[in-house]
Amino acid sequence: MKYYQSLADYIEKLWDKGFKLTDEQVRFIYFAKKYTNADEWLACIALEKTLKLKFSFNGSFYISLLEVLNEHQVKTKQEVIQILKQKGIF
Template sequence: MKNNHALAYFLEDLWSKGFKLSDEDVRFIYFGKNSTNAAQWKAIIAVKVTLKFQHKFDPSFFISVLEHIAKPEVKTKGEAYRSLEKRGFYSKRPLHK
């Protein structure tokens, strides 16, 4: 997967698995990515966390997650997930028992 198309491939994969984001949702994801100057992998994490916690695409939740991990000091996926876990946005444990 080419890094400059990772987000598009991820969104396409969601679509193929039956999770249909609206055109508006997709535009908002790219708007958020561009407005925070976030790397594509950070936008992907923000989408994953949003869908995991909200069970749908919630733009305000997505942008709060993305803004949090878009900080320059977050350099790896591990750091992003640890930072989100500290803020209560992410958990390695399943949401339901």
Template sequence: MENEFALAYFLEDLWSKGFKLQDEDIRFIYFGKNSTNATEWKTIIAVRVTLKYQHEFDPSFFIGVLEHIAKPSIITKRQVYRSLEERGLKTKKKLRR
């Protein structure tokens, strides 16, 4: 069963690590989650990807990522990351030999 407060805990953890999102950013994250009918874990990934690539919260980038990964055909984290990589976003580091 999915933890219904995972997103809130994730955002609180960001805050405790010094990444201070504005109140309007938090509201937009929940707005995006609700408007795309995305799960908490997909929303968390979209926030992580946004912060990784934009180095700040960019609402348009976030909603673009979230709309893409919120598709019902994407059901696992592996599929999320593969789908993002197909769109040109490297989401994981490759090990060098």
């Protein structure tokens, strides 16, 4: 699945819309992506859902979300929403 061209593009899109992440937050986002071995599109979706559900960046929520989504080996955005509903997050 191709959600955005890259995580960097998605973060830049957020910046252009006025949502400015700190350098520390961006480093953590990349750390979590590498730590969980998540695909780019999954990292983008996890970041999007984190921001929408928490109204700001929450690192522990973001990394937990990446772990859950990786554990369930989601392949589509529909599967992401289904997992979030099953877990009572969405």
